[in-house]
Amino acid sequence: MITLPYLVAGWLFLVGCYGLVTSRNLVHTVACLTVAQSATYVLLLAVGFRAGATAPVFADVPVGTRVVDPVVQALSLTDIVVSATVTAVLLALTVQIYKRHGTVNPDELRALQD
Amino acid sequence: MTRRSRLVLFVIVAPVFAALFFLAAQGLPSFGSEFHPYGDRAVEMATGQRATANVVSSVNFDQRAIDTLGEEFILFGSVIGTIVLLRPAPEERETGLRSAGRVLPTTRLAGYLLLPVSVLVGLYVIAHGQLSPGGGFQGGVVLATGWHLLYVAGRYTALRRAASPTVLEIAESVGAAAYAAIGLAGLVIGGAFLVNFLPTGRLNDLLSGGTVPLLNGAVGVAVAAAIVLLLSGFLEQEVVLRQTEEPLAGSSISTEEPLAGSSMVADDAEQR
Amino acid sequence: MSPTVQALPPLLVVVPLLAATVLAASGRVLPRLVIDTVSMLSCLLVLAGSVMLLNATGSRRVVSWLGAYPPVDGSSVGVVFVVDRIGAGLATLIAALVTAVLTYTWRYFDEVESYFHVLILLFLAGMVGFALTGDLFNAFVFFELMGAVAYALTGYKIEEAKPLQGALNFAVINSLGAYCSLLGIGLIYGRTGELGFAQIQRALAGQSTDWLVLVGTALVFTGFLVKGAAVPLHFWLADAHAVAPSPVCVLFSGVMVELGLYGVARTWSAAFSPVLPAERLRPVLMAAGVVTALVGAVMCLAQYHLKRLLAFSTVGHVGMFLVALGALEPAAIGGLAIYVVGHAAVKGALFLCAGIVLNARGSVDEAELHGRARDLPATRVCFLLGGLALAALPPFGTWLGKTLAEDGLSHAGFGWTDYLLVGVSAVTGGAVLRAGLRIFLGAGAPPGTRDGTRGSGEDPETTHHLGRIPVTMLVPIVALLAGGLILGLVPGLPVLAQDAASQLLDHTGYAAAALDGISAVPPPAPAASWTLSGLLLGGLSVLLALAVAAVGLYSDRLRRVFSQVPTVVTLPFRALRTAHSGHLGDYVVWLLVGVTLLAIGLAAT
Numbered sequence: 008m009i010t011l012p013y014l015v016a017g018w019l020f021l022v023g024c025y026g027l028v029t030s031r032n033l034v035h036t037v038a039c040l041t042v043a044q045s046a047t048y049v050l051l052l053a054v055g056f057r058a059g060a061t062a063p064v065f066a067d068v069p070v071g072t073r074v075v076d077p078v079v080q081a082l083s084l085t086d087i088v089v090s091a092t093v094t095a096v097l098l099a100l101t102v103q104i105y106k107r108h109g110t111v112n113p114d115e116l117r118a119l120q121d
Numbered sequence: 122m123t124r125r126s127r128l129v130l131f132v133i134v135a136p137v138f139a140a141l142f143f144l145a146a147q148g149l150p151s152f153g154s155e156f157h158p159y160g161d162r163a164v165e166m167a168t169g170q171r172a173t174a175n176v177v178s179s180v181n182f183d184q185r186a187i188d189t190l191g192e193e194f195i196l197f198g199s200v201i202g203t204i205v206l207l208r209p210a211p212e213e214r215e216t217g218l219r220s221a222g223r224v225l226p227t228t229r230l231a232g233y234l235l236l237p238v239s240v241l242v243g244l245y246v247i248a249h250g251q252l253s254p255g256g257g258f259q260g261g262v263v264l265a266t267g268w269h270l271l272y273v274a275g276r277y278t279a280l281r282r283a284a285s286p287t288v289l290e291i292a293e294s295v296g297a298a299a300y301a302a303i304g305l306a307g308l309v310i311g312g313a314f315l316v317n318f319l320p321t322g323r324l325n326d327l328l329s330g331g332t333v334p335l336l337n338g339a340v341g342v343a344v345a346a347a348i349v350l351l352l353s354g355f356l357e358q359e360v361v362l363r364q365t366e367e368p369l370a371g372s373s374i375s376t377e378e379p380l381a382g383s384s385m386v387a388d389d390a391e392q393r
Numbered sequence: 394m395s396p397t398v399q400a401l402p403p404l405l406v407v408v409p410l411l412a413a414t415v416l417a418a419s420g421r422v423l424p425r426l427v428i429d430t431v432s433m434l435s436c437l438l439v440l441a442g443s444v445m446l447l448n449a450t451g452s453r454r455v456v457s458w459l460g461a462y463p464p465v466d467g468s469s470v471g472v473v474f475v476v477d478r479i480g481a482g483l484a485t486l487i488a489a490l491v492t493a494v495l496t497y498t499w500r501y502f503d504e505v506e507s508y509f510h511v512l513i514l515l516f517l518a519g520m521v522g523f524a525l526t527g528d529l530f531n532a533f534v535f536f537e538l539m540g541a542v543a544y545a546l547t548g549y550k551i552e553e554a555k556p557l558q559g560a561l562n563f564a565v566i567n568s569l570g571a572y573c574s575l576l577g578i579g580l581i582y583g584r585t586g587e588l589g590f591a592q593i594q595r596a597l598a599g600q601s602t603d604w605l606v607l608v609g610t611a612l613v614f615t616g617f618l619v620k621g622a623a624v625p626l627h628f629w630l631a632d633a634h635a636v637a638p639s640p641v642c643v644l645f646s647g648v649m650v651e652l653g654l655y656g657v658a659r660t661w662s663a664a665f666s667p668v669l670p671a672e673r674l675r676p677v678l679m680a681a682g683v684v685t686a687l688v689g690a691v692m693c694l695a696q697y698h699l700k701r702l703l704a705f706s707t708v709g710h711v712g713m714f715l716v717a718l719g720a721l722e723p724a725a726i727g728g729l730a731i732y733v734v735g736h737a738a739v740k741g742a743l744f745l746c747a748g749i750v751l752n753a754r755g756s757v758d759e760a761e762l763h764g765r766a767r768d769l770p771a772t773r774v775c776f777l778l779g780g781l782a783l784a785a786l787p788p789f790g791t792w793l794g795k796t797l798a799e800d801g802l803s804h805a806g807f808g809w810t811d812y813l814l815v816g817v818s819a820v821t822g823g824a825v826l827r828a829g830l831r832i833f834l835g836a837g838a839p840p841g842t843r844d845g846t847r848g849s850g851e852d853p854e855t856t857h858h859l860g861r862i863p864v865t866m867l868v869p870i871v872a873l874l875a876g877g878l879i880l881g882l883v884p885g886l887p888v889l890a891q892d893a894a895s896q897l898l899d900h901t902g903y904a905a906a907a908l909d910g911i912s913a914v915p916p917p918a919p920a921a922s923w924t925l926s927g928l929l930l931g932g933l934s935v936l937l938a939l940a941v942a943a944v945g946l947y948s949d950r951l952r953r954v955f956s957q958v959p960t961v962v963t964l965p966f967r968a969l970r971t972a973h974s975g976h977l978g979d980y981v982v983w984l985l986v987g988v989t990l991l992a993i994g995l996a997a998t
Binding site for chain 3: 141187
């Protein structure tokens with residue numbers, strides 16, 4: 008029973024969260040969010056692994072060769088694009104926050120305190 | 122919360138989360154197991170009926186093409202969103218672009234030499250998505266890289282004239298619309314939305330996989346335009362920030378940490 | 394099932410997407426009128442299609458396999474849309490609200506070409522897709538489409554500081570929640586090897602409830618409950634709602650938040666119910682609901698920022714929705730369905746009124762606006778009526794839904810929830826009435842200055858301060874209120890809603906429809922109708938709301954008494970206010986607290 012690769016995903020997620028919690032710079036915050044998201048890639052790909060199998064591409068291996076799960080790879084691909092584009096929106100917000108608040112330190116953003 | 126209390130709460134809750142995740146992972150099949158029912162069906166469908174050698178492309182652009190439609194429009198929406206967020210505020214309207222500064226001849230030469238290579242690679246990756254790892258998303262990004270090689274070579278103003286934001290927005294919209302339109306064509310011809318209605322050909326032929334290459338092409342156009350739009354949006358912000366704002370003392374973004382990677386403006390500043 | 398009906402579900406997603414690309418490509422050259430017309434037409438098409446689907450899903454479901462991969466022996470490689478009454482009803486609600494928003498914004502945001510319309514149409518497509526899909530990963534994709542567009546819409550007013558911070562908090566917390574969901578999807582996929590709700594359900598059937606199932610479902614639910622603003626995952630909501638353009642708030646409060654709860658209900662019933670019995674989920678949802686309702690109500694009273702006040706009243710209502718959902722019984726969920734629609738109409742009207750005040754007076758601060766909106770008679774009537782309707786004034790849809798939910802909860806043995814539902818609707822309605830009376834009638838004394846998020850100094854959303862209120866802004870408000878009123882008067886609606894709820898909870902029927910093509914008819918629901926005691930409770934909550942408003946307006950003396958209350962008593966309230974710090978790091982910790990509590994809660998019961 009091997010579960011270590013799955014646990015890497017949990018570790019990455021928590022590391023990302025730690026960064027989000029302690030961040031002093033929104034650019035760093037956004038990067039930490041992508042670290043937390045990379046946990047999802049690791050988990051999906053680990054779940055889809057098949058021991059001793061090759062990539063699910065039949066360009067140079069015959070049909071019937073043992074391959075790893077192609078579905079999780081497709082999901083990860085979608086996930087990556089989502090991550091990249093949401094990151095762009097977040098960075099755009101960060102740029103504007105810098106202009107309007109004069110800082111990108113979350114500790115100094117006080118416009119929404121209740 | 123203060124920084125300290127926030128951290129304390131995190132230190133309490135994180136181990137609990139870790140323990141829960143550990144327990145959950147024990148319930149998964151052992152790493153590398155043979156249990157992949159959906160994956161096996163997808164492989165069988167792709168290599169058999171659909172004649173798509175790259176099974177990942179078959180899943181992305183055929184079997185679960187609706188996911189990729191959504192993904193394509195997340196990209197589209199994010200680009201529109203970024204354009205909206207980075208639009209010039211009223212006081213920034215006057216900002217013009219500075220002309221390129223001095224670029225080292227070797228940099229320029231490298232840019233020119235690499236441009237055709239990257240365009241060719243980009244087109245190849247898009248066109249072979251049904252056969253080998255790659256496809257519209259990957260190839261589109263490579264194409265966009267080609268554009269930025271010209272940027273590095275110092276041809277920014279010429280580039281802006283050749284591919285204005287308007288042109289790029291149209292290209293992005295057309296690419297995204299083409300994906301949806303191919304889906305609709307499936308509905309009209311094949312009776313279901315996003316059905317693979319073209320002849321699938323023979324496995325490993327360049328023209329195989331039915332609508333998979335078409336959808337890849339549509340995505341390629343949209344992605345290339347989207348990435349260029351995104352990056353040029355951020356690069357212009359770099360100019361705006363540098364021209365209009367004194368870096369605040371003690372702020373975390375200073376001139377040493379350019380926001381959008383190395384840009385020609387940064388190079389200029391150093392060379393002068 | 395006719396092919397036309399089967400083609401409808403994907404068309405409802407694709408039509409707005411295509412319209413968005415057309416507008417994005419040609420927005421620079423098209424005149425504003427054409428842009429408005431194109432977006433309105435595509436939205437009306439979606440509305441018409443949703444109504445057709447609503448008609449087609451009487452006792453059965455509309456099943457549409459995308460890419461024509463019909464299941465063979467109960468398994469398929471494709472993605473399926475499975476539409477039942479609740480799904481079609483949500484799509485109709487979404488399209489109707491977007492229609493109202495597009496009418497209201499006929500004069501809005503002149504400066505930015507067609508981008509606002511493009512974003513709204515994408516938002517529409519994302520929400521409709523989420524309501525119709527029958528696949529776990531596909532739901533994640535539409536969830537993210539909704540999200541990505543919503544973040545940009547929240548930060549739309551880039552000239553101001555607050556919207557940007559609100560949008561960032563919203564974006565980071567929602568994205569993190571979505572990644573929790575995706576981790577959960579990964580765990581569930583590892584166990585079942587499937588992604589479709591129905592396939593997962595069949596793969597899980599007969600398995601034991603182990604940690605993987607508990608943690609996996611808790612993670613999946615976390616993403617939805619972040620969207621659904623359950624305490625302690627709700628912090629982003631007030632930040633985002635307070636600062637987003639008012640018409641966008643209509644969609645956020647009216648339906649996006651509720652879609653989060655729908656996600657929980659749908660994935661539980663269609664996919665996880667074989668291994669996660671109702672007895673496990675019920676106490677968790679109920680506990681979360683009670684806490685959320687109380688936090689929302691308390692925080693709502695403490696606000697002087699009009700839109701933030703409305704946002705916290707949404708939190709309060711979401712708490713009540715969670716309680717009703719937590720019964721996991723057709724009668725309570727049938728009432729909930731009506732309550733959600735009624736709330737969307739009323740809350741939508743209130744946000745649009747707030748938008749008019751902002752555009753006419755340049756502020757949404759209750760103290761600053763004291764008596765300054767006296768000369769907006771139409772808005773005044775609508776706002777106060779909306780406040781009463783929010784407090785469940787019979788015969789508004791909010792009242793009908795609430796009373797049916799109360800009855801359902803009582804029959805299920807949760808009679809104590811009557812007090813909660815009456816109390817929270819009275820407090821949130823009362824807070825709205827207090828603000829309305831103060832702003833539109835100049836009642837009471839202006840509240841003293843205090844800390845916290847204020848609503849002054851915000852830029853209007855139209856190019857100029859409005860002189861006369863254009864009729865395109867008033868019509869949707871009146872229409873929403875009228876819709877909320879008519880909803881409570883439709884004969885037979887309680888029975889229809891209860892049928893729809895039975896269909897939502899009928900997981901074997903769902904799987905049979907999706908995978909075997911069998912449309913089983915669920916047993917007819919017993920006759921449901923409102924009762925006299927329900928009418929009295931509605932009257933009671935309205936009276937209480939008026940009392941709350943009066944106390945808020947004329948209670949300087951009372952407040953002085955309160956200030957002498959020992960700190961031990963006020964401490965929780967102050968701590969609660971401090972917790973809403975606007976700080977991203979805090980919110981992330983709370984999210985982690987939420988996900989662990991959810992998993993432990995599911996395990997402990």
